[in-house]
Amino acid sequence: xxxxxxxxxxxxxxxxxxxxxxxxxxxxxxxxxxxxxxxxxxxxxxxxxxxxxxxxxxxxxxxxxxxxxxxxxxxxxxxxxxxxxxxxxxxxxxxxxxxxxxxxxxxxxxxxxxxxxxxxxxxxxxxxxxxxxxxxxxxxxxxxxxxxxxxxxxxxxxxxxxxxxxxxxxxxxxxxxxxxxxxxxxxxxxxxxxxxxxxxxxxxxxxxxxxxxxxxxxxxxxxxxxxxxxxxxxxxxxxxxxxxxxxxxxxxxxxxxxxxxxxxxxxxxxxxxxxxxxxxxxxxxxxxxxxxxxxxxxxxxxxxxxxxxxxxxxxxxxxxxxxxxxxxxxxxxxxxxxxxxxxxxxxxxxxxxxxxxxxxxxxxxxxxxxxxxxxxxxxxxxxxxxxxxxxxxxxxxxxxxxxxx
Numbered sequence: 001x002x003x004x005x006x007x008x009x010x011x012x013x014x015x016x017x018x019x020x021x022x023x024x025x026x027x028x029x030x031x032x033x034x035x036x037x038x039x040x041x042x043x044x045x046x047x048x049x050x051x052x053x054x055x056x057x058x059x060x061x062x063x064x065x066x067x068x069x070x071x072x073x074x075x076x077x078x079x080x081x082x083x084x085x086x087x088x089x090x091x092x093x094x095x096x097x098x099x100x101x102x103x104x105x106x107x108x109x110x111x112x113x114x115x116x117x118x119x120x121x122x123x124x125x126x127x128x129x130x131x132x133x134x135x136x137x138x139x140x141x142x143x144x145x146x147x148x149x150x151x152x153x154x155x156x157x158x159x160x161x162x163x164x165x166x167x168x169x170x171x172x173x174x175x176x177x178x179x180x181x182x183x184x185x186x187x188x189x190x191x192x193x194x195x196x197x198x199x200x201x202x203x204x205x206x207x208x209x210x211x212x213x214x215x216x217x218x219x220x221x222x223x224x225x226x227x228x229x230x231x232x233x234x235x236x237x238x239x240x241x242x243x244x245x246x247x248x249x250x251x252x253x254x255x256x257x258x259x260x261x262x263x264x265x266x267x268x269x270x271x272x273x274x275x276x277x278x279x280x281x282x283x284x285x286x287x288x289x290x291x292x293x294x295x296x297x298x299x300x301x302x303x304x305x306x307x308x309x310x311x312x313x314x315x316x317x318x319x320x321x322x323x324x325x326x327x328x329x330x331x332x333x334x335x336x337x338x339x340x341x342x343x344x345x346x347x348x349x350x351x352x353x354x355x356x357x358x359x360x361x362x363x364x365x366x367x368x369x370x371x372x373x374x375x376x377x378x379x380x381x382x383x384x385x386x387x388x389x390x391x392x393x394x395x396x397x398x399x400x401x402x403x404x405x
Contacts, residue, residue, distance in 0.1 A: 176246070179219070192230050286354070350371075351373060
């Protein structure tokens with residue numbers, strides 16, 4: 001009898017825990033957060049509804065199970081009944097789950113439909129994923145930029161103490177207004193990525209050759225963080241998302257400022273065509289560009305990753321024909337991870353990174369490439385001719401260099 005009372009006490013204690021746990025876990029840090037959008041609130045409420053239903057089902061099922069174990073135990077002299085089927089019971093345990101599923105499906109369907117409704121948006125932004133960065137383009141505003149990881153190499157390598165937002169910080173965040181419906185058009189330049197910001201309840205795959213849609217309407221200003229949620233390659237963990245939500249007036253002012261900066265950058269790019277930089281100036285700029293755009297694959301040391309990404313140190317590309325080197329960086333190489341940087345870097349930056357690669361890590365070619373050289377090569381390509389230098393470098397030489405990447 002004493003043993004039975006102990007077991008019964010444990011059983012009642014378990015039931016209490018089961019009943020109280022939804023309230024406890026609803027407020028704990030391990031539970032889903034409500035987010036800062038109406039949709040994220042709906043997703044949270046749906047999550048909690050399903051959670052409560054699951055707890056209720058568990059309470060009933062385990063309650064009946066433990067009651068049967070205690071009430072019909074062998075030590076009490078219970079004798080098992082002999083029966084084969086019951087039509088009423090079978091109908092009952094079919095109808096009840098159907099009712100439960102319908103009760104769950106109705107709010108879930110409403111939420112999913114609302115999540116896919118991108119109509120009547122106030123702003124449209126194209127999001128393009130690539131290894132390993134995000135490209136944001138504001139439709140109709142002539143504003144676009146790339147967003148790259150801003151965590152320092154020293155933090156990643158463990159030389160410095162990791163910051164509060166380790167691997168979740170970028171050089172240029174996506175800026176959005178609050179209280180405006182923002183429509184996202186998402187695609188990819190290379191492999192499948194996934195743009196995920198938990199606070200918005202937005203998680204959508206970016207697929208090469210396809211356009212996926214999503215939307216958000218943020219209720220509160222602030223900084224919200226996310227990351228790529230698709231295993232997209234070796235630097236998958238270095239592809240964060242940062243969104244800065246501003247009041248509408250502040251956003252309009254920011255947008256005006258970005259348009260002015262874009263015009264200034266265009267003018268600076270034109271002026272760079274007439275400039276002649278020294279080796280030191282080109283190397284300094286090229287090293288900066290290399291660390292942010294190239295080092296993730298080819299390594300800071302220029303030695304690459306054997307079997308995955310070729311070395312630049314001592315490579316035929318860096319030591320060979322200059323035009324072939326420019327061609328690879330400007331146009332990339334199809335079928336490989338080598339991207340085209342024509343729309344990512346200015347001609348001055350391309351010239352600088354080519355110069356840096358040809359003079360770093362003991363390459364020491366002494367070659368200087370100016371923005372005008374990059375512009376001239378692109379103009380030659382646009383005219384339909386394959387670049388051939390004045391010393392008679394042929395297409396075959398360029399293609400051989402490309403094969404190294």
